[in-house]
Amino acid sequence: MSEQQPPFAQPSTHDVFNQAPPLAGHNLYAGDHALRDAVRRFGAHWAEDDLQRYGEVCGRPEMIQRGYDANEFKPIFESHDRVGSRIDLVRYHPAYHQLMQLALSEGLHSAPWTDPGPGAHVARAAKYYLHSQLEAGHGCPVTMTFASVPSIRLAPQLAEEWLPKITARGYDPSNRPHKDKSHLTIGMGMTEKQGGSDVRANTTTATPIGDDAYELTGHKWFTSAPMCDAFLMLAQSKNGLSCFLVPRWRPDGSKNPIQVQRLKNKAGNVSNASSEIELRGALGWLVGEDGRGVNAIIEMVATTRFDCMIGSSGGQRQAVVQAIHHAANRSAFGKTLIDQPLMQNVLADLQLEVEGSVAMTMRMAQALDHIDDEHEQMLMRLGAAVGKYWICKRTPHHAYEAMECLGGNGVIENFITARLYRDAPINAIWEGSGNIQALDVLRAISKTPAVINHWFDELAASAGADTLLDKAIGNLKKQLADRDQIEYRARHLVDQMALAMQAHLLTQGGNTAVAEAFIASRLGAQGAHNTGTLPPGLDVKAIIERGNPHCAE
Structure with missing residues (x-):
């Protein structure tokens, strides 16, 4: 018998290095300075311990993996059972059900309805923002369930039977009668x-x-x-x-x-x-x-639009943390990416978008918490449409720019940036696309002229704080007063309304580096704003640090 030969040894071609490790095991709330500031400012400071807890939950590797699995294994439709009976059944991967169970057990579909009080909508919005960074698709039934409550309340008999089960914390995906x-x-x-x-x-x-x-x-x-x-x-x-x-x-x-x-x-x-x-x-x-069906369902539509703001803001945040994490762990041309001036310009600009989106979303959540107040009601009437239009429409390009920061890896499906990019247009298109939102703003102003006065009353708190902001608000007033071809100009008007509101909110937020950079780049730039074109003289390092998932304090 011949002597057994050792297996052929494959020569090593290279060592893998200079690649960013997967981002996991971090606390999504602790590292999000924009969100933490907004939670405290808009009345939900009492929820911080719970948000810290949930931020840790959403950063766990197994939770992140569920998002990947729910997207890799798409729903399957079965029209009939094996013997030919009509069943109209959709089967989901277990990861989808696990994410649904998590969301509903945390009260993302009901907390402000079952436990109303100061800051309830702000706390729920903050938690949903964290949760949506795991995976966006399953948020659709969570949002619709949440948004259905005001409409169903219009039918007392149905509300008595259905709402206790709709608002209960828990999830039952079984295919059986309600x-x-x-x-x-x-x-x-x-x-x-x-x-x-x-x-x-x-x-x-x-x-x-x-x-x-x-x-x-x-x-x-x-x-x-x-x-x-x-x-x-x-x-x-x-x-x-x-x-x-x-x-x-x-x-x-x-x-x-x-x-x-x-x-x-x-x-x-x-x-x-x-x-x-x-x-x-x-x-x-x-x-x-x-x-009067439109009247009955309009509150549901408005609430789903608000949740689109939350989801798109969360998508922006997740895109930024991936870009910053990659840049901090990748070197090129002899220097870490995050230390290179042009990359700093891009990363800071991406974070500024998140700062504006979070501030506006949480301000509208505060309005929901005080919806019986006329000013808050009027603010929300315009804010849901303006915010949904602007934040959701900004997200696809934002996702692309963050994806580009990762280079070729960014477009590969086992990097989350690819999914963020595919998901990014959805909120902009669903629940009324851009034109619908812009026309809704004009309709609201025409039907209730006082609504625009409340918008400017809100902005008035920042009068004199910055000359560019003052000029932008003055120009906006003139443009809205001019009724000539106003429908044709609707998108431009809503753009300016959104930017003025975000600049105002960031000014009032008290972080000088963020407010100055936002105003200089969004209100001071000539022509279209392109990512990574911040003017010189801004504290970009401080802005990036606010977005760094590893900078908790």
Whole structure:
């Protein structure tokens, strides 16, 4: 017998070095100076211990991995079971359910409703901002469930039965009637093929069958999270467009004929199933007044738009921490990237965007906490549209610039920046795209002229603090007073409203380095603002440090 030869030894080609380790095991709240400042300033300082706890939870490697898994293994639709019975079932990866369980057990769908009080909306927004950095897609049913509460309250009998289970902390993904469950989630069905955002063009009909119950026949072109236990839907009844709560199961335990036609094959938001459905005589109960469906669902829409602000702000934050972490651990041309002047310009600029987004989002959360006050109500009326338009629209380019900081690694799917980039346009398009938000601002000003006075009353607190800000506010007043071609100019006007508000809030925030840099780059620049073009003389190192995930103090 011949002697066994040793296995062939492969020669080593290289050592792996100068690559940033994965960012994990950090506290998302402790390292976020912009968020911590906003939480204290806008009335939720009492929640800091809980936010510190949750920031640590959201930084755990296993939590981050769930975000990856929920996106790698997309939802699967099964129209029929193995013997041919219609089931309309969407199956998700366990990671999706784990993220849903985490969100709902933390009260992200209900805390301000069940535990109202000073700073409740600010605390919830801060926690949701942390949570959304794990993964964006599953936030859709969380937001819709949260936003459904004010609308369902318009139907006291339905509210008595449904709201305790909607607001309960917990998650039950089982496919069974709502009467058999203790925890429920709610979706929304508004848009149709022919109308999109123009919901008054909807053709779905609702026929009364007694006791505020109706049969709905028609379709919905975009219904996300089709495994929710019920949906708020718009349909044409005798008196016009009305709102209905449509359960997935009938009270007798039979399947309500809401038939999923297919799942959308989306560029981003892939962990969230978005479907096309047909209603074949589906049972629904009237919510609000017959013929006033838009009024019934408008608060839900406004709240979902606010959550878009939270989600996009969180996306910006996660993009920045990845860029800064990479730059701090990567060298090129003999120097660490974070120490190179041009990279400092880019990183500081990315962080400034987060500073403005967080300040505006949390100020609107504070307005929600005091919504009975006329000024806060008026501020929120414009702020939800202006903030949703601006923050969400800024996020795709922001995500791209952060991705570029990582070079080739940034576009690879097992680096989170690739997912952040794919997800970034979603909030800008859903719940009313840019034009819809800009037109809504004009509609609000036209319908209630006092609303713009409250906007300027808010800005007045910063009068005299900075000449560029004073000039910007003065120009904005002149532009809004000029009604000539105002619809054509709507986007530009909303741009200026957003920038003036963010500059004001950062000025009032008290961090001189941040406020001066934001105003100099956003209000003082000539032409379009491009990332990494901050003017000289700014304290970019201090700004970057505020965004560094490892600088907790």
